[in-house]
Amino acid sequence: QKEVEQNSGPLSVPEGAIASLNCTYSDRGSQSFFWYRQYSGKSPELIMSIYSNGDKEDGRFTAQLNKASQYVSLLIRDSQPSDSATYLCAVKSAGGSYIPTFGRGTSLIVHP
Amino acid sequence: DVKVTQSSRYLVKRTGEKVFLECVQDMDHENMFWYRQDPGLGLRLIYFSYDVKMKEKGDIPEGYSVSREKKERFSLILESASTNQTSMYLCASSSGTPGKTQYFGPGTRLLVL
Numbered sequence: 001q002k003e004v005e006q007n008s009g010p011l012s013v014p015e016g017a018i019a020s021l022n023c024t025y026s027d028r029g030s031q032s033f034f035w036y037r038q039y040s041g042k043s044p045e046l047i048m049s050i051y052s053n054g055d056k057e058d059g060r061f062t063a064q065l066n067k068a069s070q071y072v073s074l075l076i077r078d079s080q081p082s083d084s085a086t087y088l089c090a091v092k093s094a095g096g097s098y099i100p101t102f103g104r105g106t107s108l109i110v111h112p
Numbered sequence: 113d114v115k116v117t118q119s120s121r122y123l124v125k126r127t128g129e130k131v132f133l134e135c136v137q138d139m140d141h142e143n144m145f146w147y148r149q150d151p152g153l154g155l156r157l158i159y160f161s162y163d164v165k166m167k168e169k170g171d172i173p174e175g176y177s178v179s180r181e182k183k184e185r186f187s188l189i190l191e192s193a194s195t196n197q198t199s200m201y202l203c204a205s206s207s208g209t210p211g212k213t214q215y216f217g218p219g220t221r222l223l224v225l
Contacts, residue, residue: 032211043202043216044155051211088155092211098143098162099170100214104154 002027004091006103013110019076021106023089026070032092033065033072034100039085048074079110115139116217118203124223131190133220135203141215142208144186146170146178148199149219155202161186162208193224 003026013019021035032051036044050056050063050072062075072091076083086107090100119134135144145160147170157170159178167178175197179187186205190197200221204214 032213034213036216041221043219046213046215049213090214094210098206098208098210099145099157099160102155104152 002030002091002093002101004089004101004103006087006089006106008104009107010109011106013079013108015079015081015110015112017079017110019079019083019108019110021074021076021087021089021108022071023073023091023103024071025089025091025101027091027093027101028067028070029093030067030070030091031094032100033063034090034092035061035063035072035074036088036090037083037085038088038105044088076108079108081110081112084108084110116203116205116215118201118217118220120220121218122221122223124225125190125193126225127194129193129224131193131222131224133188133190133201133203133222135186135188135205135217136184137186137205137215137217138184139205139207139215140183141205142183143206143214144180145204145206145214146176146186146188147202147204148172149202150199158188193222195224198222198224 035048048063086105089103146158203217
């Protein structure tokens with residue numbers, strides 16, 4: 001059974017701080033990693049994808065992947081109240097898999 | 113931009129009714145998926161389809177069926193709605209290229225009374 005684990009939170013950070021969200025996965029054959037943001041009552045929207053070890057930056061967001069330790073993280077710099085949402089980690093295996101395994105998400109609260 | 117649309121944002125049905133939820137994507141994606149999302153349980157896959165007329169059961173297919181007659185359209189059918197099917201239903205699509213991400217529709221919040 002492939003598992004993706006996230007701390008449910010809530011993670012509370014002050015405005016302007018760095019928010020760090022973490023995700024661990026069980027399948028060593030995983031090749032594709034995604035972070036989604038989901039506002040309350042809305043559907044998930046993709047914010048980052050990462051496929052190789054190391055860091056990938058996009059604006060205020062940085063995804064970090066460490067396949068040896070089987071974790072992927074998302075850093076949000078200069079956090080804003082509008083970043084308050086649930087962040088879902090999704091992982092896909094190699095070998096033509098179409099179906100990602102989702103974590104249950106971490107709730108982030110950015111307070112002014 | 114990928115666009116995935118769902119036929120209704122909110123739906124109220126009575127127990128025993130047959131319910132149709134429709135999903136349409138405009139990016140010529142091969143794969144389409146139906147999930148339900150409940151508080152504390154995360155996203156759970158109901159069915160997916162990797163081609164027209166092809167379907168595969170996900171983790172929780174009981175009480176549901178699906179139809180994919182055209183590539184762009186994937187329908188979820190609740191044969192006889194029950195109160196435990198009250199949930200947020202999310203459709204998603206993805207390219208047939210392995211490793212590509214899923215794009216989600218806006219969701220349908222279904223209430224079964």
